[in-house]
Each structure stands twice: as C-alpha cells, then as structure tokens.
Amino acid sequence: MAFGARDVLAATVTGSFAGHWLANSLVLAATPPGGSSVLGVLNVVFAVFAVLMATVMGPRRAVWLVLVAAVPRFVLSGAHETSGPAGSAPSRPGRRPRSSRSARPTR
Known part of the structure; x- marks a missing residue:
C-alpha cells in the first residue's frame, strides 16, 4: 500500500x-x-532505527503508532x-536439543 x-x-x-x-x-x-x-543485536539496532523513523514520521499517525x-x-x-x-541458540518449542553422543549404543 505504501509503495x-x-x-x-x-x-x-x-x-x-x-x-x-x-x-x-x-x-x-x-x-x-x-x-x-x-538476534539480540539485530533487535536493538532495529529498535534504534524504528525510533529514528518515528521521529520523522510527521502526520502519518498510523505508521507512527506501529513504530x-x-x-x-x-x-x-x-x-x-x-x-x-x-553461544546458545534460540530455543524452539517442540525440538529436542542435539546431543554430542550418537544415537547408537557403543559396544
């Protein structure tokens, strides 16, 4: 719509x-x-970008409210x-963490 x-x-x-x-x-x-x-750094940088964009929005109240x-x-x-x-990966529900041991028992 904006484009x-x-x-x-x-x-x-x-x-x-x-x-x-x-x-x-x-x-x-x-x-x-x-x-x-x-992801943490990406989110913080995007928050700073969103604040900068919100300051220049002017009369566009709908986009300003979203920001x-x-x-x-x-x-x-x-x-x-x-x-x-x-070094931790983001947690995802329903997935088991990968273990360093193989699934087969050793003899």
Missing part, C-alpha cells in the same frame, strides 16, 4: 520490517551457534537475547 501510494517513509518502514522478519526467521530456522546474540508499539518489543527482545548464555 503504491509513493509514500517513501512508509515504504521504508514496511520494507525494513519485512527485511527484519526475514533475517529473524532465517536465524531461527538455521539455529547457528551464537544465533541468540546475533511506537514495536519499539518496546524490539528493545525487550534484544535485551533478552543478548543477556542469555553466550
């Missing part, structure tokens, strides 16, 4: 949210070592992810 209306600021915000969600889902899907801290509602979520999520144990 069709040629609203540059709203298009930037929606495109940034889409890119953030894509990066977030790729890190969660891959569960690399240290992925939790990467104001999203900033606390990204700050809290970033603080949680960066304060976890170092």
Whole structure:
C-alpha cells in the first residue's frame, strides 16, 4: 500500500520490517551457534532505527503508532537475547536439543 501510494517513509518502514522478519526467521530456522546474540543485536539496532523513523514520521499517525508499539518489543527482545548464555541458540518449542553422543549404543 505504501509503495503504491509513493509514500517513501512508509515504504521504508514496511520494507525494513519485512527485511527484519526475514533475517529473524532465517536465524531461527538455521539455529547457528551464537544465533541468540546475533538476534539480540539485530533487535536493538532495529529498535534504534524504528525510533529514528518515528521521529520523522510527521502526520502519518498510523505508521507512527506501529513504530511506537514495536519499539518496546524490539528493545525487550534484544535485551533478552543478548543477556542469555553466550553461544546458545534460540530455543524452539517442540525440538529436542542435539546431543554430542550418537544415537547408537557403543559396544
């Protein structure tokens, strides 16, 4: 909608949210070592970006409200992810953690 209306600021915000969600889902899907801290830094940086975008929104109250509602979520999520144990992958419900031992018993 923002792209069709040629609203540059709203298009930037929606495109940034889409890119953030894509990066977030790729890190969660891959569960690399240290992925939790990467997500924490990503969320904090995106929160700073959202605050900067909210300051220049002006009369676009709908987009401003979305940003104001999203900033606390990204700050809290970033603080949680960066304060976890170092090198831990984000937890996903329904998955067992991988063990270092093989599934077959040794003889």
